[in-house]
Amino acid sequence: MSKQIITLTVNGHPHEIAIETHHTLLDVLRNELGMTGTKRGCTAGSCGVCTVNGDAGEAICSCLSLAIEWDGRSVTTIEGVQEGSELHPIQAAFLEYGAVQCGFCTPGLIMTTKSLLDFNTSPSEEEINETLAGAICRCTGHIKVKKAVRKAAEMLREREAG
Ligand code: FES
Numbered sequence: 001m002s003k004q005i006i007t008l009t010v011n012g013h014p015h016e017i018a019i020e021t022h023h024t025l026l027d028v029l030r031n032e033l034g035m036t037g038t039k040r041g042c043t044a045g046s047c048g049v050c051t052v053n054g055d056a057g058e059a060i061c062s063c064l065s066l067a068i069e070w071d072g073r074s075v076t077t078i079e080g081v082q083e084g085s086e087l088h089p090i091q092a093a094f095l096e097y098g099a100v101q102c103g104f105c106t107p108g109l110i111m112t113t114k115s116l117l118d119f120n121t122s123p124s125e126e127e128i129n130e131t132l133a134g135a136i137c138r139c140t141g142h143i144k145v146k147k148a149v150r151k152a153a154e155m156l157r158e159r160e161a162g
């Protein structure tokens with residue numbers, strides 16, 4: 001197998017990594033960088049547990065994206081969401097609303113939610129539903145998750161308002 005060196009910035013920290021060209025972004029995050037917050041589920045783009053945010057803050061299924069395509073680029077993972085010693089408002093809202101049970105889906109749901117609320121802190125129900133459509137939770141379903149997303153949006157609006 002041929003290896004190639006890529007530079008990948010994760011949560012603001014650049015890494016030079018020798019990767020197999022067939023490895024996915026998920027493989028590299030978990031196996032090369034030890035960042036296991038991003039979960040491995042279906043590996044087919046159907047469950048959303050592997051979601052990270054790309055250079056522009058967009059939600060990316062890291063199981064479907066080849067790591068080689070990320071040379072010179074940046075991703076944000078769940079490990080980069082906390083703000084210093086404080087939880088990000090999305091994390092705090094998930095806890096407050098009991099939107100976490102086993103927690104396996106939670107990193108993906110939080111990164112998916114972040115890809116919406118980073119750009120729109122007043123999302124409609126339709127926008128929330130569309131955003132969460134590809135992120136599956138087998139424990140709680142989406143009722144508590146949607147409450148948490150609405151609460152996080154409210155907290156972020158308050159922050160914007162100063
Ligand atoms: S593991 Fe990537 S979508 Fe399921």
Ligand code: FES
Pocket residue numbers: 099100101102103104105106136137138139140
């Ligand atoms: S909390 Fe268990 S799968 Fe979502």
